[in-house]
Amino acid sequence: MAQAGKIDPMHQFEVQTIFNIPLGDHVLPFTNSALWMIVAAVALFVFMIGGMKQQAIPGRWQMAVEGFTGFIDKLLAANIGHEGRKYLPYVFSLFMFILFANVVGLLPFGLIGLHPFTVTSHFTVTGVLAIASFSIVLIVGLFKHGLRFFSLFAPKGTPIPVLLLVAPIEFVSFMVRPFSLALRLFVAMTAGHILLKVLAGFIINSTATGAGIGVLVSVPSFALMVGVSALEMLVAGVQAYVFALLTSLYINDAVHLHDHH
């Protein structure tokens, strides 16, 4: 909490207005969240443009881009099958945007005086991404199977007495999906960033009290910070992968109901 020290680990998550865009009677605030979303999107755009030359002998950059596209293509082929190709643009954009937003928020822009903001550490942002995935599942499922889509809640061959128990559980677990999807990404990013700021606060507060205690506390804290930073890079990748993986699993449910796997 704020009164524990001068350094507030939650301050990094504050959404601040940079300037207002007048829009008739209303103003549209342009926040740091919007700014860092644009930074992530532009970085992703530059990365993709640089690697889409389609040379017969790919250079390093093209190999990096093709590594990512191939990775998501394989993920979809393994989880959805032949129909998976159709969802490649969506899942790939989702994965890359989350990955870039996560990594951009971790980069040490503080060294040059900027205040990096992790877009994915806000439930509103991850919630919208999760709702997009959930809507695609609903739309694909209902268009492809019509009302038979609801057989998703009733696994084949279940006896009626058991079905009375299973159907509500399946329904609840289905409806909870967007929340769990959004919550996982948002909490994983938030927790890591708080941890890093708390450890950084240890170093600054202990150095302020004196050189002896400063060295005693800040050396292990800094060592831990280096380790946690490496872990956070891993988490940034894993969370983007898990989001894409679960999205593809949910799309598989919508495409194949319970027939596949």
Add this chain to the structure above:
Amino acid sequence: MEADAIKFLGAGLAAIGAGLAALGVGNVFAAFLQGALRNPSAAAGQQGNMFIGFAAAELLGLLAFVVAVLLIFVA
């Protein structure tokens, strides 16, 4: 006891949940490695399933963290 003190105690107790989820996540990877070392040729195909188990186990630990944060900042 004061209401604030009880809140902080609850937030501290929520850390037990985070620790238990750590056991779960460790278990997922340990079981995967055991299986992978016994049959390395089948390991690559099961990586996706491992991450599904990891995501499920991890979510519960993150929920414990959310409970702690809610107790400190919201309740």
